Amino acid sequence: MKEFIKTKKITYNLMSFTAFKALILFSELAESPKSYSEICDIFYNHPYLHEKISIDTLRVYINSLKRFGCEIKRVKGDDKISKYVITSHPFELKYNPEQLQSALKVFKSLVKNMDIEELISMEEFFEKIGTYIKNEDFINEAKKVSLLKDIDKNLLKTLLECCEKKNQIIITYASPNSGEKNMELIADKIELTNGKIYLCGIGFEYKEYGTFLVNRIKSVDDIKSETTMPEGLQEIKVVYELYNNKQPELESYETIIEQTDNTFVVEAVTSNKFLLRQRLLALGPNCKIISPDEFKNEFVALLKDMKAGYYCG
Amino acid sequence: MAKKTPEKCNESCIKMFEFLKRLYNGEVEFKWVIEHFSDGQYDGTSNTHVTLNKYLNALKIFGVKVKKENGKYHMLSPLYKINFDLNDIKSINNLKKACEILPNGKNKSNCEEFIRELEIRYDKSAQSVTQVGDTTQSLHLAFYHSEMAEQIKLCEKYCQDKLKLELIYTDDKGEEINLLASPIETIYKKRKVCLKVIGSNGSRVYEIPIDNIKSVKQLPSSVNSNSVPTTIVYKIKNRLAKNYRLRDWEKLQDINSDGSHVIVNKDEDFNVLLNRLMRYGTECEIISPKFIKDEMIDLINKTLSNYQ
Known part of the structure; x- marks a missing residue:
């Protein structure tokens, strides 16, 4: 071997040529169909071999591979020339159903902790494995787990790119209320909530920050080269106290402006009052709105209406 | 009929x-290797060693790396490889990290085997990516902390043991809560790991973030397999009813003539559910059971009291 490393010359004393040829033949036929003459050329042009192979010797190699467990077929291409190909072999990836179920179970435990990019990668990975093991059911089960079942992955990748660049885009959106229509927005982020994927951004129609279900987006029709904020966009600044023993998990539009023991004073700047109101409602008694009065009064009126619903309903 | 002669191999x-x-x-x-190459007739002569070396060299020159260490052969670079890109490797590593924290058992060993079968087929680029460093840094999972991993393993064990638990945990406000409960499963929610239990009184479901758990004591009594979580029924209306997507643990019971939907919810932490239903404002109303309806009214009243 030392001699080979030095001179790069192969001798019969150094290695088994028979084994070497068998390895070449295996890898060539596993890669794609090859005719006898193509195999001869490969052997003849190989730097360590420089010799052709007789058809009888080739048969011996093929019989050996078959005996080992390779499935070798003879196929004819458009040129009508007979070619050999390995369609399956013992080194292929093989799993029993329990191993596949365990992998899916672990994927399921991860799915809600991943961001969208990781989720796309993981689904594509499982799809790849499913293709290698020729198991369509496994691919479908992985898709069910991944939450991307009804989502066009290429479209999702485009949207992710747009969010990264904060692009101003025009999408075709199938709205449940007004049907299919074009919508213009400045893409901000892709969010995963309750197993649903949303595109978040500033919409031009209602001139406010909004969320759009990705599986209702049919296409991205235009990505504008420049971004301009919609005219008349009105942002509201709301200040509230959060009573929490731990550092609260904030939204992108929130900042802590003051902090005492268990009280955090938070300032939110947003164009979407509806989403903010929903968030503050979910915080319940752990949150108290300080300003502005108009927003606070609307909030209190809503709480009173909710209460009335239980006594009058 | 002529007997078929075996094909030459x-x-x-x-x-x-x-x-x-x-x-x-x-x-x-x-x-095993030396016996295999000498047809089980290894007599200690050097001939078999020479033959074996020739085969090992053929593999080496072809590019299959086989290493002998402590009397055992290992394959470092395989004959048949799978082309994995960087994202695939990240996904495999994410699975591997998640698998590490599983309790010992069939699930863990099956998953480890699943990963091993892939790693043995890594091509050169996949091997070099793995050697460069940790590819799971983008996955900000709390359970990567070793301290948390131990707690998760313990929680998984509690669920497997099926014994009742005496728990002390802190709620959102930091107040300590004592609870007698039966463990159900560990769940992963929004980058948090929770122990899901069913309370011994009232079949109430709790999803307790494991970093809020202060102490757990296993009791000598088994969990009652007949305990069923309380079912909560609520009504949603208007735009919410149109756009609402049922959770896995919910079902649509009825659609009223006014377009409102009646939803039956089972198996969700009551506090999590109440906070979620609060979000929906006047578009949602709890129908039953009465004690949950009262808790909702109490939650609204407490929120209102902040402004009085």
Whole structure:
């Protein structure tokens, strides 16, 4: 071997040529169909071999591979020339159903902790494995787990790119209320909530920050080269106290402006009052709105209406 | 009818492939290899060693790296490889990290085997990516902290043991809560790991973030397999009813003539559910059971009291 490393010359004393040829033949036929003459050329042009192979010797190699467990077929291409190909072999990836179920179970435990990019990668990975093991059911089960079942992955990748660049885009959106229509927005982020994927951004129609279900987006029709904020966009600044023993998990539009023991004073700047109101409602008694009065009064009126619903309903 | 003569084969080649197949399954003892190549007639002479070396060299020159260590052969670079890109490697590593924290058992060993079968088929680029460093940094999972991993393993064990638990945990406000409960499962929610339990009184479901758990004591009594979580029924209306997507643990019971939907919810932490239903404002109303309806009214009243 030392001699080979030095001179790069192969001798019969150094290695088994028979084994070497068998390895070449295996890898060539596993890669794609090859005719006898193509195999001869490969052997003849190989730097360590420089010799052709007789058809009888080739048969011996093929019989050996078959005996080992390779499935070798003879196929004819458009040129009508007979070619050999390995369609399956013992080194292929093989799993029993329990191993596949365990992998899916672990994927399921991860799915809600991943961001969208990781989720796309993981689904594509499982799809790849499913293709290698020729198991369509496994691919479908992985898709069910991944939450991307009804989502066009290429479209999702485009949207992710747009969010990264904060692009101003025009999408075709199938709205449940007004049907299919074009919508213009400045893409901000892709969010995963309750197993649903949303595109978040500033919409031009209602001139406010909004969320759009990705599986209702049919296409991205235009990505504008420049971004301009919609005219008349009105942002509201709301200040509230959060009573929490731990550092609260904030939204992108929130900042802590003051902090005492268990009280955090938070300032939110947003164009979407509806989403903010929903968030503050979910915080319940752990949150108290300080300003502005108009927003606070609307909030209190809503709480009173909710209460009335239980006594009058 | 003429008897079919067996087709001529090269036995040594078959032996080499069988050796490779063994290497795909893990380490191979030198003793087995030498016996294999000498047809079980190894007599200690150097001939078999020479033959074996020639085969090992053929593999090496072809690019299959086989290393002998402590009397065992390992395959470092395989004959048949799978082309994995960087994202695939990240996904495999994410699975691997999640698998590490599983409790010992069939699930863990099956998953480890799943990953091993992939790693043994790594091509050169996949091997170099793995060697460069941790590819799971983008996955900000709390359970990567070793301290948390131990707690998760314990929680998984509690669920497997099926014994009742005496728990002390802190709620959102930091107040300590004592609870007698039956463990159900560990769940992963929004980058948090929770122990899901069903309370001994009232079949109430709790999802307790494991970092809020202060102490757990296993009791000598088994969990009651007949305990059923309380079912909560609520009504949603208007735009919410149109756009609402049912959770896995919910079902649509009825659609009223006014377009409102009646939803039956089972198996969700009551506090999590109440906070979620609060979000929906006047578009949602709890129908039953009465005690949950009262809790909702109490939650609204407490929120209102902040402004009085």
